Amino acid sequence: MSSILPASVLAQGGGVWFPAQASSFGPEVDWIFHFILWLSVFFFVLIVGLMTYFVIKYRRRSEDEPAPVGPTHNQKLEVTWTVIPTILVGFIFWFGFEGYMDMRVAPRDATQIQVKAKTWVWTFVYPGGQVSDVLYLQKDKDYQFIMSSADVLHSMYVPAFRLKYDVVPGRYTTAWVRPTELGEYNLFCAEYCGKDHSRMNTKTVVLEPDAFEAQLKKLAEVGSPIEYGRRLYDGRGGCKACHSLDGSAVSGGGPSFKDLYVRERTTNPGGTFKADDNYVRESILKPQAKVVEGYPPVMPAPAGLSDTDVDALVQFVRHASEVGPVAGTADDPAAKGDQGGGGGGDAKDGQGGQEGGGR
Amino acid sequence: MTSITVPGSTAIERPEHGRGEDYLNCDKGWRSWLLTLDHKRIGVMYMIAITFNFFLGGIMALLVRAELWTHAPGPITTDGVIYNNLFTLHGAIMVFLVIIPSIPAVLGNFVLPIMLGAKDVAFPRVNLMSFHLYMVGTIMLVMAILTGGLDTGWTFYTPYSSVLSSSSVVMAVMGAFILGFSSIFTGLNFIVTIHKMRPKGMGYFRMPLFLWSIYATALIQILATPVLGITLLLLTVERALGFGIFDPKLGGDPVLFQHFFWFYSHPAVYIMILPGMGVISELISTFSRRHIFGYRFIAYSSIMIAVFGFLVWGHHMFTSGQSELVTAIFSALTFSVSIPSAIKVFNWVATLYKGSISLASPMLYALSFLFLFGIGGLTGLFLGALATDMHLHDTYFVVAHFHYVMMGSALVAFIGGIHYWWPKMFGRMFNDRIARLCAIGVFVGFNLTFFPQFLAGTQGMPRRYHEYKPEFEGYMRWSTIGAFVLGISLFVAFYNLFSTLRKEKDAPDNPWGGATLEWTVSSPPPHHNFDSEPTIYDPYALDAVVWNPETRSFEHKKDAGLLEESGEGAEHA
Numbered sequence: 055m056s057s058i059l060p061a062s063v064l065a066q067g068g069g070v071w072f073p074a075q076a077s078s079f080g081p082e083v084d085w086i087f088h089f090i091l092w093l094s095v096f097f098f099v100l101i102v103g104l105m106t107y108f109v110i111k112y113r114r115r116s117e118d119e120p121a122p123v124g125p126t127h128n129q130k131l132e133v134t135w136t137v138i139p140t141i142l143v144g145f146i147f148w149f150g151f152e153g154y155m156d157m158r159v160a161p162r163d164a165t166q167i168q169v170k171a172k173t174w175v176w177t178f179v180y181p182g183g184q185v186s187d188v189l190y191l192q193k194d195k196d197y198q199f200i201m202s203s204a205d206v207l208h209s210m211y212v213p214a215f216r217l218k219y220d221v222v223p224g225r226y227t228t229a230w231v232r233p234t235e236l237g238e239y240n241l242f243c244a245e246y247c248g249k250d251h252s253r254m255n256t257k258t259v260v261l262e263p264d265a266f267e268a269q270l271k272k273l274a275e276v277g278s279p280i281e282y283g284r285r286l287y288d289g290r291g292g293c294k295a296c297h298s299l300d301g302s303a304v305s306g307g308g309p310s311f312k313d314l315y316v317r318e319r320t321t322n323p324g325g326t327f328k329a330d331d332n333y334v335r336e337s338i339l340k341p342q343a344k345v346v347e348g349y350p351p352v353m354p355a356p357a358g359l360s361d362t363d364v365d366a367l368v369q370f371v372r373h374a375s376e377v378g379p380v381a382g383t384a385d386d387p388a389a390k391g392d393q394g395g396g397g398g399g400d401a402k403d404g405q406g407g408q409e410g411g412g413r
Numbered sequence: 414m415t416s417i418t419v420p421g422s423t424a425i426e427r428p429e430h431g432r433g434e435d436y437l438n439c440d441k442g443w444r445s446w447l448l449t450l451d452h453k454r455i456g457v458m459y460m461i462a463i464t465f466n467f468f469l470g471g472i473m474a475l476l477v478r479a480e481l482w483t484h485a486p487g488p489i490t491t492d493g494v495i496y497n498n499l500f501t502l503h504g505a506i507m508v509f510l511v512i513i514p515s516i517p518a519v520l521g522n523f524v525l526p527i528m529l530g531a532k533d534v535a536f537p538r539v540n541l542m543s544f545h546l547y548m549v550g551t552i553m554l555v556m557a558i559l560t561g562g563l564d565t566g567w568t569f570y571t572p573y574s575s576v577l578s579s580s581s582v583v584m585a586v587m588g589a590f591i592l593g594f595s596s597i598f599t600g601l602n603f604i605v606t607i608h609k610m611r612p613k614g615m616g617y618f619r620m621p622l623f624l625w626s627i628y629a630t631a632l633i634q635i636l637a638t639p640v641l642g643i644t645l646l647l648l649t650v651e652r653a654l655g656f657g658i659f660d661p662k663l664g665g666d667p668v669l670f671q672h673f674f675w676f677y678s679h680p681a682v683y684i685m686i687l688p689g690m691g692v693i694s695e696l697i698s699t700f701s702r703r704h705i706f707g708y709r710f711i712a713y714s715s716i717m718i719a720v721f722g723f724l725v726w727g728h729h730m731f732t733s734g735q736s737e738l739v740t741a742i743f744s745a746l747t748f749s750v751s752i753p754s755a756i757k758v759f760n761w762v763a764t765l766y767k768g769s770i771s772l773a774s775p776m777l778y779a780l781s782f783l784f785l786f787g788i789g790g791l792t793g794l795f796l797g798a799l800a801t802d803m804h805l806h807d808t809y810f811v812v813a814h815f816h817y818v819m820m821g822s823a824l825v826a827f828i829g830g831i832h833y834w835w836p837k838m839f840g841r842m843f844n845d846r847i848a849r850l851c852a853i854g855v856f857v858g859f860n861l862t863f864f865p866q867f868l869a870g871t872q873g874m875p876r877r878y879h880e881y882k883p884e885f886e887g888y889m890r891w892s893t894i895g896a897f898v899l900g901i902s903l904f905v906a907f908y909n910l911f912s913t914l915r916k917e918k919d920a921p922d923n924p925w926g927g928a929t930l931e932w933t934v935s936s937p938p939p940h941h942n943f944d945s946e947p948t949i950y951d952p953y954a955l956d957a958v959v960w961n962p963e964t965r966s967f968e969h970k971k972d973a974g975l976l977e978e979s980g981e982g983a984e985h986a
Binding site for chain 2: 068070071072073079082083086087090091093094097098101102104105108109112113114117118119120121122123124125126127128131132135136139140143144146147149150151152153154155156157158173205206207209211213214216217218219220222223224225227240242243244245246247248249250251252253255305306350352354
């Protein structure tokens with residue numbers, strides 16, 4: 055529990071206003087912010103100072119004080135206080151515009167990372183095919199993000215990078231960044247996206263080149279299908295937000311996986327039957343094909359799941375239904391960053407395919 | 414609607430009212446209220462409905478703030494959907510049911526015709542219909558809460574609202590659609606009334622500035638609100654019938670919705686703040702006993718805000734994926750709208766110069782407005798500048814900024830205005846000592862609530878978060894403490910006003926020394942506003958109004974402060 059004083063923020067290397075700068079945008083954004091801040095402080099002190107002074111100096115001393123007669127207008131003065139702010143906001147616009155163009159135009163040789171958003175998980179796909187739910191970046195390298203959403207609006211926000219851009223379904227949006235400081239930083243969804251909007255967070259980790267390469271290798275390792283399926287369930291598969299493993303209901307979510315293969319279910323369309331592997335596979339790939347009665351048809355279509363991923367998920371769901379859940383990974387948020395999130399081998403090509411597909 | 418015979422209308426033909434009869438007691442029974450054509454009674458009914466909705470929205474706000482006491486879910490709810498409902502309903506109620514109608518529908522309805530020396534607005538039956546539509550819209554929004562809630566955010570962004578949300582979106586959206594018509598009819602009525610019913614001698618530049626601001630507001634209401642109506646209809650068609658307009662899976666474009674929505678909702682920000690600025694012009698002038706400084710600049714700046722307000726909607730979408738060129742143009746235009754607001758602030762401060770300043774409760778609210786609008790307006794600069802907005806967009810910085818403008822400015826002006834005109838509306842003085850304490854409580858509570866949110870925002874806390882990182886807990890706790898100080902102060906302030914209804918009428922005709930026409934009639938005003946041909950005074954000739962210790966009221970000096978029919982600004986159009 056933190057105290058009333060936000061000391062914990064300051065302890066992380068930030069100032070009163072901003073968290074620590076970790077990208078090349080930091081100095082520029084913070085400089086413009088402070089320029090506007092001191093300009094605003096000047097005008098605010100001027101307005102409130104004069105107001106306070108007048109209220110004290112010209113306070114009414116008796117009920118029948120005659121109404122004073124003073125100037126009713128002053129053209130020169132009024133034109134002055136129109137023109138000066140106009141010039142000043144012109145400067146603010148220009149500085150903001152310059153900084154913005156730097157943020158929007160990516161260097162030509164930037165490494166491209168695909169950012170896939172769906173309710174309520176982030177997935178990052180590297181050029182080598184590695185897939186991760188934590189954004190690992192190498193220090194002092196340029197990255198361009200090619201962002202897409204599987205369902206509703208999201209927005210990728212890394213405060214330490216001063217970077218935010220919306221992820222829009224039906225089109226690609228882009229952003230770029232050059233991380234300049236090693237460390238682990240928050241990555242938030244900033245555009246409201248429903249039930250677990252506030253849980254659609256992950257980390258971005260800036261590493262030295264060696265550590266970064268080692269991390270990419272680690273991402274390609276898969277493990278047993280059931281363990282791997284569990285990692286997908288907790289992480290970038292996004293199942294956990296709506297489907298429990300212990301039979302408990304999730305408000306606004308879907309049916310639990312407990313006893314999924316045992317109990318009869320009624321779906322629309324589809325009728326009444328017991329779940330099997332093919333039903334689970336279909337429900338992952340085409341969520342709206344057979345919706346269990348009593349639940350809204352709100353499950354999003356999968357984003358960035360390979361065949362290997364789907365196979366592992368089906369095996370995990372059967373295991374969870376019949377035997378019970380395997381050891382979880384994401385219950386301890388601190389462990390999430392270290393063990394490489396969901397990990398995973400997208401079996402399309404590259405390293406991930408070579409190493410992950412060998413099973 | 415016009416074909417219905419309204420029982421209350423018979424009162425209009427009644428030739429004379431007896432002594433001591435006013436608009437409150439000239440007719441009795443609920444029909445004489447619900448079917449009245451009297452602008453004053455309609456204004457009072459709006460006030461009761463809006464006050465009720467204000468507390469409903471306020472309770473939602475307190476639940477949100479209490480929930481955010483801890484970074485983990487709880488203590489109010491561990492269910493994300495319930496939290497999302499709370500902040501959505503807080504926003505939707507406060508925007509559509511409270512702030513947009515507040516000053517025009519309550520204070521505008523009550524004082525606008527009297528300020529013009531008129532008997533009523535131009536279309537009394539349309540005015541009544543506006544109120545009935547407001548009630549229908551309110552009931553539909555409340556029905557939406559009861560039948561499935563609403564969890565889309567007050568902005569109804571697609572495709573979440575049209576596809577994913579399982580709440581009562583259609584019911585709520587149709588409610589907002591109907592409320593839009595209420596707003597349009599009110600605006601239309603005021604425009605016609607101001608054009609056609611000004612008395613002889615009162616040219617446009619001799620009107621009280623409150624009327625200029627209501628006029629500018631009404632322009633926005635009738636030009637922008639239809640776009641909201643169409644947008645909400647399109648959303649309904651997509652959600653209910655599956656037409657692809659905004660959902661990319663059906664071939665639509667979600668960013669298009671944002672353009673449509675903000676094309677209304679940005680001008681709507683000025684629907685909310687312009688009337689507040691009008692109230693402040695009246696309060697500062699009256700309580701300084703000074704002619705308003707720079708009348709023409711203030712009047713023109715209202716119109717400039719209304720016009721520029723239509724050109725800046727894209728600044729809500731700097732990170733939305735709209736093109737860089739469009740984004741840069743919207744940023745430049747956004748700064749243009751800051752200038753007329755700055756002009757007004759400087760002119761208000763200059764009005765205080767060499768005044769005779771009273772610190773009665775309405776003036777405390779007016780001075781709070783200057784302070785809070787100063788912060789609200791200046792923090793807009795950070796959001797209009799592109800580089801800083803990339804960081805601040807959709808964080809608590811934005812939440813703090815618009816609360817300083819919407820609540821700290823628009824609603825504080827409304828509450829100040831209610832205190833100012835309360836003796837006129839009900840003929841009863843409230844306890845000004847309690848009112849002043851409440852005004853200070855509102856000021857302190859408000860700043861305690863919202864200033865820490867600026868810091869949470871620059872530190873990177875996104876808005877609409879049910880659970881959040883522990884490092885933001887400190888800011889959130891200050892904010893929650895402030896919200897309860899604010900809530901209690903507001904409750905006591907309103908109780909202090911409404912409790913006067915139990916006592917005898919004791920208010921003089923002009924307790925504060927205002928020079929506008931409503932202060933020349935009795936408190937409360939007679940049914941027809943003026944029993945004889947009104948004398949038209951200059952609204953800012955404060956030196957013509959003098960204190961009469963016998964009646965404990967201000968009165969116009971004989972033949973002083975009259976509006977001459979000739980001279981600059983007196984021309985009729």
